Amino acid sequence: MALGFDQIGITDTNLQAEEAYHQAWIAKGFHGEMDYMAKHGVKRTRPAELVPNTLRVISARLDYLPPNALASQQVLQDNSKAFISRYALARDYHKVMRNKLQKLSEKIQSSINQTEGFNFEHRVFTDSAPVLEVALAEKAGMGWRGKHTLLLNKDHGSWFFLGEIYTNLPLPIDKPSNNHCGTCSSCMEVCPTQAIVAPYQVDARRCISYLTIELKDSIPIEFRSLIGNRVYGCDDCQLHCPWNKFAEISREPDFAIKNGLDDISLIDCFSWSEDTFKTKLAGSAIYRIGYTQWLRNIAIGLGNADTTPEVIAALQAPVNDDTAILREHITWALAQHQN
Numbered sequence: 001m002a003l004g005f006d007q008i009g010i011t012d013t014n015l016q017a018e019e020a021y022h023q024a025w026i027a028k029g030f031h032g033e034m035d036y037m038a039k040h041g042v043k044r045t046r047p048a049e050l051v052p053n054t055l056r057v058i059s060a061r062l063d064y065l066p067p068n069a070l071a072s073q074q075v076l077q078d079n080s081k082a083f084i085s086r087y088a089l090a091r092d093y094h095k096v097m098r099n100k101l102q103k104l105s106e107k108i109q110s111s112i113n114q115t116e117g118f119n120f121e122h123r124v125f126t127d128s129a130p131v132l133e134v135a136l137a138e139k140a141g142m143g144w145r146g147k148h149t150l151l152l153n154k155d156h157g158s159w160f161f162l163g164e165i166y167t168n169l170p171l172p173i174d175k176p177s178n179n180h181c182g183t184c185s186s187c188m189e190v191c192p193t194q195a196i197v198a199p200y201q202v203d204a205r206r207c208i209s210y211l212t213i214e215l216k217d218s219i220p221i222e223f224r225s226l227i228g229n230r231v232y233g234c235d236d237c238q239l240h241c242p243w244n245k246f247a248e249i250s251r252e253p254d255f256a257i258k259n260g261l262d263d264i265s266l267i268d269c270f271s272w273s274e275d276t277f278k279t280k281l282a283g284s285a286i287y288r289i290g291y292t293q294w295l296r297n298i299a300i301g302l303g304n305a306d307t308t309p310e311v312i313a314a315l316q317a318p319v320n321d322d323t324a325i326l327r328e329h330i331t332w333a334l335a336q337h338q339n
């Protein structure tokens with residue numbers, strides 16, 4: 001595709017079946033502190049209430065796996081290194097996706113201008129508003145929701161981003177995909193924190209992606225050892241999904257790994273000043289969690305590292321961040337090396 005999307009699907013706006021599923025998930029409190037998931041009432045499940053006149057949703061897939069991203073997953077087995085979720089190794093995808101969606105909208109607009117004189121209304125979304133992107137993509141025939149709740153495609157795995165265009169243009173719709181998880185439950189078995197509490201049910205409060213990215217406060221003690229060296233996100237459920245053997249390397253130059261983030265040492269990261277953090281991670285999704293949360297996560301990684309004089313010295317060294325939350329995580333980390 002000229003704009004660099006890997007797949008496009010179109011669906012109507014009927015998410016009635018999804019509404020009950022979503023509300024049950026919220027009612028169980030599985031969204032944790034992600035209050036934005038509970039806000040907006042039914043706007044999340046009724047696209048026309050979010051953007052009036054919406055009749056169709058154009059769903060777009062953009063593969064993100066950079067070259068070497070799978071080879072460097074060995075970092076997970078090396079507890080002196082910092083593991084970062086594969087999607088965050090490159091430039092923040094939001095701008096890349098938004099620009100492409102905007103260009104697609106412009107192309108649609110110009111083709112309509114030439115032929116029909118239709119008043120084309122549209123709005124683009126990239127994980128930026130109450131949009132149920134997995135449910136919409138599933139309905140648009142882009143794949144199915146796996147037991148880990150991510151979208152999964154039979155020919156392309158799950159290493160991709162989704163974006164949407166809400167529009168009043170009555171385009172023909174695609175057929176939803178079938179589910180191919182079958183009897184597999186690999187993702188549930190390998191999840192380090194048992195966050196997939198039942199098929200298609202993730203308790204975000206247990207998920208390492210939530211704990212390291214969304215949760216701003218102290219990480220509950222019960223999860224700290226289980227987090228291992230995952231300092232930003234977690235990919236285990238995707239790494240072990242059999243369908244990901246069909247995933248392809250991204251064609252998008254902006255998704256090349258930046259600053260060697262696929263192979264960095266915990267001790268090095270912990271020694272970064274706030275300026276270094278800002279410089280190295282400018283334009284990265286990681287930048288958004290901020291310096292304190294970054295150090296908090298790395299302190300946990302260092303607590304789970306082998307006990308060496310270097311690890312202990314790193315944890316005892318002065319840090320340019322005197323927040324209570326960081327001090328508490330450092331104290332926990334040092335205690336792990338005193339047994």
Ligand code: SF4
Nearest residue numbers: 191207208234236237
């Ligand atoms: S991202 Fe990690 S912690 Fe979250 S459900 Fe998947 S395997 Fe479990």
Ligand code: SF4
Nearest residue numbers: 146147181184187241
């Ligand atoms: S690991 Fe198995 S159960 Fe989980 S999403 Fe993949 S195919 Fe489905």
